[in-house]
Amino acid sequence: MKRRVFLAAGTSLAACAALRGWTAVPPGVGDVAARSLDDADVNLPGKSVEDFAARLRGELLLAGDPAYDARRRVWNGLFDRRPALIACCTGTADVRHAVDFAREHKLLTAVRAGGHSISGKSTCEGGIVIDLQSMRGVRVEPESSRAYVEAGSLLGELDHESAAFGLATTSGIVAHTGAAGLTLGGGFGRLGRRFGLSCDNALAFDVVTADGHFVRAAEDQNADLLWGLRGGGGNFGVVTAIEYRLHRMDPMILGGYLMWPIDKARDVLRFHRDSLAGWPPELWVEAALVWSEGVPMVAYEVCWSGEPSAGERHLASLRAVAKPAFDDVAALRYTTMQASLDESLANGKYYYVKNGFLDSLSDDSIDRVLDVFQRAPEEFLLFFDPTDGAYHDVASDATAFPNRGALYWMGLVAKWPTPEGADEKIARIRAAWKELAPLASGFYTNLADADEPLAAYRENYGGNLERLMELKAKYDPMNLFRLNANVLPKS
């Protein structure tokens, strides 16, 4: 069989040189203090660190390197961690070297794509970060409606490249989120009622497993692994690329926000609940309770991805709930809508989130939610994302993603700009959630906070846990990849 190397158009001569092994090695690194998988001190001999650096095409960053501080930062400012090593991988070859090094030295290992883990799981204190940020690239094949996406790519890049061909697939609602982390844990988004979860549209994954081997997981090869990667998170290896199914879609949609004063919230939430089952899959409406310039409001975020005149009819019914105080719903590019929250959920601020799935939303539940929200401080936001439609077309054991069948995904989000007062804010959101938690059953692992004990993750996998543990034993028996929605290998 012929072996080929595909070079992206912008590949530099320096990169080609590096491909041939000319990477600079940091001279005289000295021994490096690190943390092990079992949270013990490890001393990494300088020579082995130098050898590792020499095997990588990308940089190996250590504390003190000028690029180290910027590279170690993740989306949630709460997680200001200092890994011993950051392996800035440029491709599968680097990932394999990094996995081998991490395994051989039994290092605490984090894998980072978009860096948007709410609970800081893509960084670590004293371990190694296998950093995929340089592995960015999306290639769309319009004839087959497929997108081939490198694992460090962001959702905005997937949406942008797909839209250029009149194609799209479900991705999340903030463009700077990483495609890999989102897809591995599920993937809800504005097109989800129509096309299902992002992981339902992931047809194949390229993976480096814990033993450093490269495997492809697809329907016709390693199908067990494909099942596990669709919702089982980063448990089984480092995903280096994902192939997605795309769907025909007009790049112009009807989208934007409707807002009403909070005294309309009961009507607005009840209308949402009562109408949901009758809405076509092209209509996605998130209901939210928000603070706008110090005033509590209720909002609908609308995305209609179908035929425009039908969309106008649905929009008229939403506007008729009560006269909105704010209304900017109009025809716009889907990619513009996808970036509309990017600034308000920017990198580096401080965030705390609680979430759960709702099987129903009774009048009493609505009243309880309103009561909790109106006693909450201004940093809080409460959202209800619909999780019906195409999400329900896939059985809960057909992929590892367990939480099918709910009506809503509810999230309570707090955001603040500086580290001060974090403990107090976190205590308040925990207290608010204590009152809401009885409404929920199960939670979305991708939005789980750092409080969530491992036992809760495992319970959340429900009937899929056993199979996930078998897969874990097959692909990562030493639990090298444990900074995720972790399952233990079956013994």
Ligand SMILES: Cc1cc2nc3c(=O)[nH]c(=O)nc-3n(C[C@H](O)[C@H](O)[C@H](O)COP(=O)(O)OP(=O)(O)OC[C@H]3O[C@@H](n4cnc5c(N)ncnc54)[C@H](O)[C@@H]3O)c2cc1C
């Ligand atoms: C602003 C914001 C908006 C969001 N919106 C949505 C939304 O609309 N819909 C939705 O479903 N979710 C949403 N989420 C949650 C999102 O799905 C998770 O935060 C997701 O993990 C982000 O992926 P990432 O690649 O950016 O994260 P990272 O922090 O890089 O990784 C998250 C987890 O996945 C693992 N991982 C990442 N890449 C790989 C890989 N290539 N191989 C193996 N393991 C890997 C990491 O080790 C870590 O455990 C949002 C989160 C944020 C912060």
